[in-house]
Amino acid sequence: MSGELCLSVRDLSIAFRSGGRETLAVDRISFDIVKGECMALVGESGSGKSVTALSILRLLPYPSAQHPSGSINYDGKDLLRLSQREMRRVRGDDISIVFQEPMTSLNPLHTIEKQIGEILLLHRGLTGAPARTRTLEVLAQVGIPDPQSRLKSYPHQLSGGQRQRVMIAMALANEPDVLIADEPTTALDVTVQAQIIALLKDIQARLGMSLLFITHDLGIVRKIAQRVCVMKEGKIVERGTVERVFAAPEHPYTRALLAAEPRPDPAPPQPDAPVLLKTDQLKVWFPITRGLMRKTVGHVKACDGLTIELHKGETLGVVGESGSGKSTLGRAILRLISSEGLIAFMGHDLQGLRFKEMRPFRRDMQIVFQDPYGSLSPRMSVGDIIKEGLKVHQRELSARQCDERVVQALTDVGLDPGTRTRFPHEFSGGQRQRIAVARALVLEPSFIVLDEPTSALDMLIQAQMVDLLRDLQKRHNLTYLFISHDLRVVAALASRLLVMRHGLVVEAGTAADLFRNPKTDYTRALFAAAFNLETAPEGVVGQ
């Protein structure tokens, strides 16, 4: 270790107390951040990396959170012993933080200028013209195009990537010594993610500040950090320079993390198999209405005339940036939102069928959603959740038979059937996603829409999930419509690929062909961002 020490964490423990029980989230960890260096904290969700970051700024919900031991030394002071008033001077001035979720970390009721101006006012007493000059300066620094015109914008007028840039601008406004970035790119598209990483790297080098980067994605670590600490269950299990850790990982957990790439082994395209699903000129247009009489002045074309064909046993991967209409396509096919155009499923046109007429088809077409926390009713036991579909479609089953089917489905997805009386909150994200798959599977469908089923999961579990989905496909001869922005996962599963942008198909073909030679710049940019975290020239992808 060389260079001047900037922040040093010693023996830090964090405990949470709730209902008389105490849970140790972080157990005596120590690390240092050197001036001008980027240090990455890596680990799966629940490993305590985020609470570590929050405790540096003392942002945890005290007093239910406590520090049984440790110190955080910065500039000759122990941050854990400072008074609230002194702490406020440190926050946003010496040490600042960028959070994961750009959608909720800006106040929707204030303009960009006001939000950045507030920090300048608090710590430097700047108002009026000097504040505006500085605001423009930082906005330019984070690459907001035409900052002058953006000053009066509200957060909802900016895209996710731009919001994250504004968050970074706020963090940079007072030229902090340390910037903590808590999964700043997790909620963003792959292409935007690459841009933000490049931006952070550039700014860090230019301003010479230290960066504490928290992530679960090892690809990002390799791209941005010089040193890395791997956390597991509240402890640091391995630390070292990025080169050393990636080249020769010592701890088995690090090795498992590094090996956790989804194994590419997609089902082959089946051009001779019967067509299971076919859409022709499928349109989902949301009207934009204005004025007193709600006159329709235009449409948001979420899906604009999509024609797809899906053969039995195949996986069709649908990729694209957020807002490209891929999720809308999946929901339109299942008739969860209204659309126009042909939807032919097993030789029947589903378009225009009423709720009751749709019901017999629902048994054969199922969906797994992205968010394992939101897609299971928190008030029903796992068994009841899985059973629900059976109660609709197979009423003739006795309670005992229902239960057997539930047990079978849970076994299929690799969960212990004994857990079916428990409630969803007792399971981890990966297990919940397995429950969601079991719910779809219990009806023995032939077609499943997988709407970003791995995006909310940790790397290790993503790979397991991909294996599970592939295994199930083989065993039950399933047909998947796999929607994802994560090309690494898509590459592991899809036999054919559909690249979407602005509701239109940009490119389509067999996955093998497309990955080998993408024809459009947009597809190339997507691939570069996903596999190498490289940014594309301006204008090719969204911001």
Added chain:
Amino acid sequence: MDAKTLPHGLDAEIEPGLPPELKPDLEPAGPLGLTGPPRGFEFSPLNARRWRNFKANRRGYWSLWIFLVLFVVTMFAEFIANDKPLFIHFDGKSFFPVFVTYPDTEFGDDLGTAADYRDPHLQKFLDEHNAVEIWAPIRFSYNTINDNPPSAFPSKPTWLLNAQDCAFAAKNGYAKCGTLEYNWLGTDDQGRDVLARLIYGFRVSVLFGLILTIVSSIIGVAAGAVQGYFGGWTDLLFQRFIEIWTSVPELYLLLIISSVLVPGFFVLLGILLLFSWVRLVGLVRAEFLRGRNFEYIQAARALGVSNRVIMFRHLLPNAMVATMTFLPFVMSSSVMTLTALDFLGFGLPPGSPSLGELLSQAKANVQAPWLGLTGFFTVALMLSLLIFVGEAVRDAFDPRKTFA
């Protein structure tokens, strides 16, 4: 099935951050797990947490107990304050006057009307026949007039009588101090025991509030659920209707109706119900609007579950949190409304025990402070208890609230 041999490395992905008792243990549960744990009544973990949070608010917890005790005790008002004995045994026969109305011919009289057990004549007859009598602690019902008062009505609480009062009573032909029946809180201006009326009045208030709250919640939740779930035109039209409905002046309407109909308990309930159901609609509607786009609702729709089942099984439990939080406050305002109407004289029929009527008597008889004080403290206590309980319920349902 052993944890180690589960496919897909399940054991690796149990969240390490969870406290040990929350980790799903992968113990074998019988062959294929078919036996499962017993399904008895127990709190779900969520409700158990809520109950803990509720108890952590000591004030609300004790308020609930005090309120429940008062409620249960006043439910048995007939056994506490009654002008009929609970039990009489004489002449080898048992009588239960509290349940059965006996003619006075049973007790040696010859009128054939219902027996008046407070009648000295009847008492004398029973004493002569060595009858066994068991009375309620207070020998007045809410409409019993004290025939033997120490002064003109309203008369003081008996234990407050001083020598001057006794002298006055003796001089003016009222009952002598030594022979008095106790009126613990005095009598009102018609000679009825205030404590007895208080007990019955409390019961009426609470029951009225409870019924009004429950029925208006059911209607309000159903209306809000339909609006929120279906949205669109249903929502739009219903909302406009509610806006118009709530702008109808409730009190004037009540005055008009009560001049046509005799305002009994249920008529009053019906009239108040016409307007009170709208209170919860907005809340439930918002919850349903929010909830109908949750992914598990989408998942249920993708399974083909019908709208009604989705509303009941998936959405209603979410909306109930907001509703439950509101209920104690709705109840206290229902109680308040009844009291106010009684006070104005548009409430329950004359002669019914009611707190509002007590307060209006207090206003008319300022020289008898025991009326006003009793009414004030009772209403204040009841409403405070309900509000305290409401606050504790609100805390308990707040998912972010942590008690260290």
